[in-house]
Amino acid sequence: MELLGESLIGAHSVRGDAGEITATDMTTGKVVGPHFGGNTKSDLDRACGLAEAAFEPYRALPLEKRAVFLEAIAQAILDLGDELIQRCMQESGLPRPRLEGERGRTVGQLRLFAQVVRDGGFLDVRIDPALPERKPLPRPDLRLRNIPLGPVAVFGASNFPLAFSVAGGDTASALAAGCPVVAKAHSAHPGTSELVGRAVQKAVKDCGLPEGVFSLLYDSGTAIGQGLVADPRIKAVGFTGSRRGGLALMGIAAARPEPIPVYAEMSSINPVLLLPGALAARGAEIARAFVGALTLGAGQFCTNPGLVLGIDGEGLQAFIDAAKAAVLDAPAATMLTPGIFNAYCSGVETLAGHAGVETLARGKEGTQFQGRAGLFATTADQFLAQHALQDEIFGASSLVVRCRDEAQLISVLHAIEGQLTAALHLTEADHPLARRLLPLLERKVGRILVGGFGTGVEVAHAMVHGGPFPSTSDGRTTSVGSLAISRFLRPVCYQDLPAGLLPEALRDENPLGLTRRMDGKVATPTA
Numbered sequence: 001m002e003l004l005g006e007s008l009i010g011a012h013s014v015r016g017d018a019g020e021i022t023a024t025d026m027t028t029g030k031v032v033g034p035h036f037g038g039n040t041k042s043d044l045d046r047a048c049g050l051a052e053a054a055f056e057p058y059r060a061l062p063l064e065k066r067a068v069f070l071e072a073i074a075q076a077i078l079d080l081g082d083e084l085i086q087r088c089m090q091e092s093g094l095p096r097p098r099l100e101g102e103r104g105r106t107v108g109q110l111r112l113f114a115q116v117v118r119d120g121g122f123l124d125v126r127i128d129p130a131l132p133e134r135k136p137l138p139r140p141d142l143r144l145r146n147i148p149l150g151p152v153a154v155f156g157a158s159n160f161p162l163a164f165s166v167a168g169g170d171t172a173s174a175l176a177a178g179c180p181v182v183a184k185a186h187s188a189h190p191g192t193s194e195l196v197g198r199a200v201q202k203a204v205k206d207c208g209l210p211e212g213v214f215s216l217l218y219d220s221g222t223a224i225g226q227g228l229v230a231d232p233r234i235k236a237v238g239f240t241g242s243r244r245g246g247l248a249l250m251g252i253a254a255a256r257p258e259p260i261p262v263y264a265e266m267s268s269i270n271p272v273l274l275l276p277g278a279l280a281a282r283g284a285e286i287a288r289a290f291v292g293a294l295t296l297g298a299g300q301f302c303t304n305p306g307l308v309l310g311i312d313g314e315g316l317q318a319f320i321d322a323a324k325a326a327v328l329d330a331p332a333a334t335m336l337t338p339g340i341f342n343a344y345c346s347g348v349e350t351l352a353g354h355a356g357v358e359t360l361a362r363g364k365e366g367t368q369f370q371g372r373a374g375l376f377a378t379t380a381d382q383f384l385a386q387h388a389l390q391d392e393i394f395g396a397s398s399l400v401v402r403c404r405d406e407a408q409l410i411s412v413l414h415a416i417e418g419q420l421t422a423a424l425h426l427t428e429a430d431h432p433l434a435r436r437l438l439p440l441l442e443r444k445v446g447r448i449l450v451g452g453f454g455t456g457v458e459v460a461h462a463m464v465h466g467g468p469f470p471s472t473s474d475g476r477t478t479s480v481g482s483l484a485i486s487r488f489l490r491p492v493c494y495q496d497l498p499a500g501l502l503p504e505a506l507r508d509e510n511p512l513g514l515t516r517r518m519d520g521k522v523a524t525p526t527a
């Protein structure tokens with residue numbers, strides 16, 4: 001498919017004329033064509049108008065049709081074939097196996113949401129039948145179901161050009177909820193975005209849906225992204241990126257005459273807790289696995305293990321020695337954009353320059369735009385005294401914090417900000433300490449895991465990829481897994497509506513065959 005450098009506004013392909021966006025081939029540093037036109041405010045207005053017009057007919061579709069649409073997007077992405085992978089490799093610098101895996105995850109995610117839509121459980125139907133004889137007052141007939149919020153703005157992430165971008169988890173869950181999507185392409189992978197956008201556009205057409213169900217805009221600066229969040233027709237925002245970007249969009253959304261939710265996944269340093277028994281039993285082994293997780297994908301994951309906590313002693317020293325050796329051996333890796341590479345280099349330099357921070361090891365030198373892994377250490381006293389030591393460094397850098405004792409480990413945990421994940425390494429002897437840490441960890445993170453690291457998020461029903469601020473803007477939800485749909489829904493209660501006016505999902509005869517909560521009890525449909 002020839003790339004045109006055009007945005008997609010409903011069924012149309014439109015060349016924006018507000019500046020240009022060009023991709024960089026991250027392995028050569030050269031610009032790759034075509035040049036993409038940045039959209040204008042009037043393009044944005046048109047995309048939002050179409051999304052608003054599509055909302056009612058799209059949400060009214062039978063669930064089966066919505067599910068088939070999600071599956072059609074998945075197939076259209078697969079039909080792009082190797083062209084998608086090649087373009088994506090060029091724009092992102094990410095290797096083929098990673099991107100093939102990510103495509104599988106993207107397609108799997110869309111198919112998972114198709115199942116979620118068919119199942120209908122996300123409607124969360126509750127029926128409390130009327131109790132006309134109840135004393136002292138009768139109870140009215142109450143019926144609840146979730147409805148979609150309205151058009152959603154999705155900001156593609158730079159670090160997952162497929163699974164968190166144009167047709168990634170935010171888009172899949174918003175479409176599954178019944179919300180049209182206006183996506184804002186990330187300028188790091190404009191060609192990949194156009195290819196995937198065209199796949200979604202084709203699925204819209206093939207399924208006979210209103211064209212405004214999906215649009216894709218390009219922004220040569222920040223005006224289109226900001227305008228999108230401010231547009232009164234947009235009712236929610238999905239974002240993965242920097243803390244600064246997420247906070248800016250949250251500010252715009254909150255300042256609207258009608259504020260809207262922004263689901264921003266921002267910064268996280270994902271503490272790894274090395275408990276004494278585990279350090280004594282297998283410190284060096286954990287260190288090697290840790291460096292593997294640290295350097296995976298040049299460390300460009302929001303789940304990257306950026307902080308290691310342990311109690312000082314022989315065990316922690318054995319871990320550090322083995323981790324140092326593995327980092328020294330780690331090859332440099334191409335980063336996503338020149339900007340991200342530069343931010344990584346300056347982040348590492350700043351960290352190394354802090355009082356009381358020791359550079360333990362740096363990975364091998366690389367070529368242009370290749371980040372070198374970095375391992376640093378400090379004491380808990382220093383960590384507690386310098387808040388800046390908690391700043392996310394996006395890339396393969398991690399800070400080991402030597403704690404004096406259990407009490408100081410707990411103080412450090414109290415001091416850290418909200419996180420996506422915490423990883424515990426333990427043996428049975430560590431269970432009493434782990435049991436004491438768990439309530440505190442629950443308050444700090446969205447996912448607690450044992451024996452591994454946070455990278456490699458499973459797309460599943462029980463997954464939480466979220467956490468307290470600043471890891472996300474709203475720790476009550478997740479951006480990965482089927483629960484992500486709940487971000488784009490809100491409950492409506494129907495009180496004493498005549499049967500003929502009730503939505504199908506709420507009718508007594510249960511024509512959709514939904515599992516519903518009847519008078520508080522789960523009722524499965526009779527076949």
Ligand SMILES: NC(=O)C1=CN([C@@H]2O[C@H](COP(=O)(O)OP(=O)(O)OC[C@H]3O[C@@H](n4cnc5c(N)ncnc54)[C@H](O)[C@@H]3O)[C@@H](O)[C@H]2O)C=CC1
Nearest residue numbers: 155158186222225226241242245248266267302340343394
């Ligand atoms: N924690 C995480 O998961 C990630 C963190 N990052 C951090 O972000 C840095 C920059 O990477 P990017 O991916 O470009 O993130 P970014 O936050 O700068 O941009 C993400 C998206 O939001 C838009 N955006 C950002 N600020 C905006 C504003 N003020 N107004 C309107 N639109 C705005 C951008 O155009 C882009 O589409 C990295 O060096 C890293 O520090 C990046 C990716 C993921």
Ligand SMILES: O=C(O)CCC(=O)C(=O)O
Nearest residue numbers: 300301302303455456457
């Ligand atoms: O590690 C993963 O699979 C997902 C990480 C993520 O969501 C991110 O880096 O933005």
